[in-house]
Amino acid sequence: MTTTETQTTPLLEMRDVHIAFESSTGTVEAVRGANLTMYPGQSVAIVGESGSGKSTTAMSILGLLPGTGTVTSGQILFKGRDITHLEEKEFEKIRGAEIGLVPQDPMTNLNPVWRIGTQIGESLQANKTVPSKEIPQRVTELLGEAGLPDAERRSRQYPHEFSGGMRQRALIAMGLAARPDLLIADEPTSALDVTVQKRILDHLQKLAEELNTALLFITHDLGLAAERAEHLVVMHRGRIVESGPSLDILQDPHHPYTQRLVQAAPSLASARIQTAEAAGHTAKDRVARSAQSGVDDTESEIIRVSHLVKEFDVRGARGKKSVLRAVDDVSFGLRTGTTLALVGESGSGKSTVANMILNLIDPTEGKIYYKGTDLSTLGARDLFAMRRKMQVVFQNPYASLDPMYSIYRSIEEPLLLHKVGNRKEREKRVAELLDMVAMPASTMRRYPNELSGGQRQRIAIARALALQPEVLVLDEAVSALDVLVQNQIILLLAQLQEELGLSYLFITHDLAVVRQTADDIVVMQNGAVVEQGTADDIFHHPQQEYTRDLIDAVPGLGIPLGGGAASS
Template structure:
């Protein structure tokens, strides 16, 4: 898909600088960025939160948030500098020349309008079609975006759509005016891998059919390399490296890019895979080896079933089986990954193990004790042994509590030690998760996501538990941070002989962490085995699909990085 020389660039950024002003002064979010995109080309900007990647994209489409301003350089679109245009003048470009697929489908759709109406508005705004012609076009766009039964779908509201369907509707809107350049800002970060793959495949096909250029903004190197021919790596507002995708993955020059390539879970999985194919001893690649899986089970789940009553049409009662006859065991000191897409029932299983939900039938045993036979007092004691770290470090820590109180709380509730002893224990826990002791006096809103997740881990460790349930515990974090937390969890597991139940939809992470894997689909277990068995020879098409959807897993890296 190379451009013919003699083609004019579609978009050229020359020494672009973007700043935000705050009460404390000016923050340079983007510094001297240079970037060229030719017609029909796909380019990805990769970087972590705060690297300036989204700011760059928003500057191009003239939608900088808050006090953001282009303070230097040019944004040339088809040769014309559009960075100085007024917002009225920019409207001529937005949608019809430059389309946007925003990051979060929930906040970018109006909850009280039907999906069809929202797409129709974007057609009207770009003077493409009105009236009956527009209705027909709406259905076409939805079909094009991979939503079957489009006419009925157009009459539905956003809450009736799944995350993947909403994202498709947004892609339909982004492409409604057939823009020459489509900016996709983390278009799939909130979605399951299989849905993500469909959506990216779909974007790719549309781009090649319509000949539009695509600018991807993402923090996932594997995804970027698989979907874009050209990569630009941003770090702290600057471009540190750019070039053809595979060159960058195979021979990263800048130390930051090298760190990213090393940390990307999908690429780590690719390394493990190529090493195994070459018969290289993978012990140094995989910290877990099959010999050390012991027989002793800390948790045993037998024939677990959960049925929810849901209201069907006209108030008729329907039953929904969220978990259907699930049986597995978590062995002491190991990590079991419970994998599946949204709606597979994996979190419901976790909640029954944590005793937050009662099973409809079936049993949960902790070291041979049936949890349903315990009285309240015994359950309370039991709680000390089972702790949990949730997905969202923002929601699980109380912003009104200092970090000290957050970590101390479980100790107080379980009446452990006196004040002095508790203080020592909190200090010790902060050491364990590699946070400075001075953090005690701070509040959660002063910490980054990765730091909050460390505090959540410290809090989970406060009572010396034996089992920790990690519910999507790293999926909201950047790769480098994710990598640090996983490393921390692995070290703590070895040191304290912890058993982990890891609930996730991200198989790349599972490859790095799990000893055993249980795959769930629609409430049932479709496959289980050791990590090596499942990655080497998954029997079920569903599991193979999940593995094949991991972005960047198929990229040949060579085992030297």
């Protein structure tokens, strides 16, 4: 976007804004003394982890603070007018018409029983943007602007007929429908694949430039913020701790919290080696140690997938059956003690492959070998025993733990199922596992709702390690976490791999994380393997255009970092 330093009249000013919530234990101050200035056409990003106050700050501009939230002091000026304590009717005149919003989750922010066109039309009607008879035509134009092909037909469809990226485009169309002067985008692409994210953000930026709309991004992804915004505002525990031009902050962060954010952001890590070395875990180190011990682990494969095929029956119109080939002739090997990343966009077939390796679904064709043993030859009892060797850590730490089970019971469950030890021995093992994932022993008496997302994922890892497996399948295991917590879990996994000699199969669409963690990479597209090799080879010399697109789509990967980033 064009810089706007020459413009002297701010579009938005927040002056020493304090926001508080009333709770059963008293007043909780969520934002403390926020100051922010934006000019027409400018792009600004507020970054920080969950609970830092960034979304609360943004929602106060729209008068949409949840629950008991109120602005207790300070001023919010929009176009020179104080809007801090407007009546609801006054706010309704501004919302949409002058300040637009693209909310966070495209899956839940559209009404499932209303057509897409009806929902966009409602926002046009509410803001009296065009005469009623022109609304259908305007809806089609807006969806076309947002990059949806065949917009007229799409406007008659329901949200469940749209992919995540298409829903997000519909929300962008809604946010820009009334041509607002300011658009607030709250984590606008956090639920989307990197390639879809890039296309949507490119389009949003292009539209904003054409309309001279100022963009306020709310995100925890520092790479995305730096790439998309001229100006960064860093929030921590309700305070703005640093503010300035994006590149200046990235190359020379002053506040310790900003330094930690820059250091931890996967998309800003210039190489996987930085994180791996911090945990004493690199492919080169491992090969060197193997050579010293007389074992060449580059030759030994713990898992070999050979010509794997999976077909599903799909019912179409009038009950006609067709076959979907979800996995198409996939072959690769996981070397003992290393990390192999299986990457690709949603629908590429990577999770289906993982489920077949875990024996959760049967392959249509092909073989899976574990230390040379064909898993299809094993009987039920042997397969049950094999499950001890391969365990899984799922994507969502909020859904993978039973809310009715204590932490002790969650970790103990696999030990009980496999009849490992007596009660005293199991209790000792649970305490050991909690220590292994850096959680206090007292945690075993608590329940999942008492823990943060990062703590829950540590518990999920402890549970996966209970039966002393040799292979962990990590299914998007860090994608739901904030960047600092994500970094902690990545380092923990690297440390555990080093100490226990684990082999990891990492299922992910996030190539920034892959850069930090993987020794080998297998790239999947439309059910087939399009490229595979070592991580360094894939990143430095990608052979396929699809792989290059995946790498290019990682936000902020190419931003040069100064010495300040590395000094933390």
